[in-house]
Amino acid sequence: MISMNVERNKLAVVGLGIAGIAAVKNLTEVGFDFGFSDFPYAAGDNEVPLRPAEVQAFLESYAHHFNIKSRFQLNTRVTAVHRVGNKWHLILKRKEGNQEEQAFDRLVVCTGLFQTPREPHVEGLDQFEGKVFNTQTYKKPDNVEGKRVLIVGLGATATDIARGLVGIAKEIYISHRHGCLVLPYGKANDICFPSLRKQHENANPEWGLGNAPSLPHKLPILGDGFYDLLLSGIVTLVPGLKQIHQSHVELTDGKNLEVDVIIFAIGYDRSYSLLGPYDPSRNMPQAWKDAPGSMGRPLPRLYQGIFSLDFPDSLAYSEHVGSTLSATINGDTASMALAQVWLGNSKLPSDEEMAISADKQNKMATDLANKGGVYDPALVDSLEWSLWADKVAGFGIQERLGYGWKAWWLRFTDPSLYKTLLDGKFLPQVYRLFDEGKRPPWKDARESLVKANELG
Structure with missing residues (x-):
């Protein structure tokens, strides 16, 4: 049942990535006012993976179809958030430089996973005479044409960069320490199947993929021909980076590699600094801080990865849920559940029960961090969350x-x-x-x- 008479309905969504756009749509359709699953890809777009331009085109058509573009405030940065009475006051900075303040009844944070690139800590980095990039400063392959390129890190971004360098860079290397599961598109659910494990065990031992961490320690890579690049020798996997010299790097196996360009693709960290005193990670347990796999990352304390324990009726997050391998589905389903709670069609448990649930999630993340790492500190128990969302959102x-x-x-x-x-x-x-x-x-x-x- 859709109710168009929503109390305290003026709402702000901070962030207009996939999760943010889905949140705007899902909350608009049930009556919230703003200052994906029901929209198919265009006919003929059944081949995967979708390229960046195709994803952008889909998101633009999605926003146009549901008539939500008018609710977007583009070229606007939220520089601060304050709580004044029962309102959320956002300080906005426009592209032109002018600043203004707007008040909202509710706030949904969708600022994404990829906020702060992790800083590399490698001996000799300051001595390197070639070019050094991270995944934010590296923009296009033209900058490295004809060069010997070393990509540090083995994840989705690293393999995307490597594919983009084919035919442009002279040599392409990817340095990694722990390996990664490489899945063919459309087979994400096979991650638990022995066949894929066997595939990695039978891979070239020099690639170092045999002992790849499993979920939830590290996300797999959706291959898109990545194996073919390895088999052909176009891309070479090498061991971890030990030390950097003026014109070459030393690997953990003692070998030296002459390179002209180093691109660090070692991941990102979330940041909750925008929320100030309402930062959901402000009271991280000491056990998390001490865990080897925590790596200094913030651990949020939220109910079901969505609701603030301070203000569950007005402050929420819609990009923390990792119930599937699809960020699109995760953001969409999370905001559908959120909409039904704030609409009043579904109820939250008591404050005490929500705190117990959040502490349970924190302990799960800490246990994983003590056993070798966790790909996202905010991850949820997939089965438990799916059952909860099914009931709350009404799937x-x-x-x-x-x-x-x-x-x-x-x-x-x-x-x-x-x-x-x-x-x-x-x-x-x-x-x-x-x-x-x-x-x-x-x-x-x-x-x-x-x-x-x-x-x-």
Whole structure:
């Protein structure tokens, strides 16, 4: 049921990435005022992966289709957030340099994972005579044409950069210490399957992929032909970086490598500094700080990775949930759940219960950090979170995949859809299939889901 009479409905979303745009749409459709799953990719765009230009085109068409562009304030930086009475006051700095203050009833923070590039700490870095970039300062491959390039770090960004250098750089190396699972597109759920583990075990031992960390210690890479680049020798995996000299680097295996350019792709850290005294990571447990895998990163204390424990009725985050390998789905489902809570269709537990849940998440992250690392300190228990969101947002998926009457009814009335849900690809359209009286369903969700599965 959609209610258009929302109390305290003036809302600000800080950040206009995928999670931010989805939050604007999902909160707008239930009646909130602002100062993805129900919108398909264009026909013919079934080949994956989507390139950056295609993703941008999709997001622009998404915003146009749902008529939310007028709610965006572009070229505007939020420089500070203050709590005044029961309002959130945002200090905004425009592109032209002028500054203003606006007040909102509620605030959703969607500033993303990729805020602060991690600083490299390698002996001799200041002696290197070549060019040094990080993933924010490196803009285009023209800067390294004909050069010998060393990329430090093995993750999605590192492999994207390597692919972009093919045919441009003279030599391409990727230095890593712990390896990474490399998955083919469309097979993300196979991460737990022995076949993929076997694939890494049979890889060239010199690549160092055999002992790749598993989830949730490190996110896998979606390959897009990356293995082919390794097999062809176009990209070479080398051990970790030990020391940097004027024109070469020393690796942990003692070998030297002549390079002209070093690109550090060693990850990012979140920052909650914008929230000041309401920073959800301000009271991190000492056990987290002492854990080897914490690496000085902030650990937020939130309910279900979304709700502030200080002001759960007016301060939330919509990009912390890692229930799937898709950031698009995660941000979309989180903001759908958030909308139903703030709308009043679903209730939060007591303050004490929310605190216990947040502490449990913090302990899970700390335990992982003590066992070798955690890819995101804010990660949630995927199964537990999915069950919670299904009920709170009103997805209606779980009841149709179990043994209750809704599952039997779907199996009897629509066996094709039932089989698709059980055996097909778990795509975003699933979250808009059923009407449970909460988040709005999408009338074309079934057709779109079946078509996408038929395309393979």
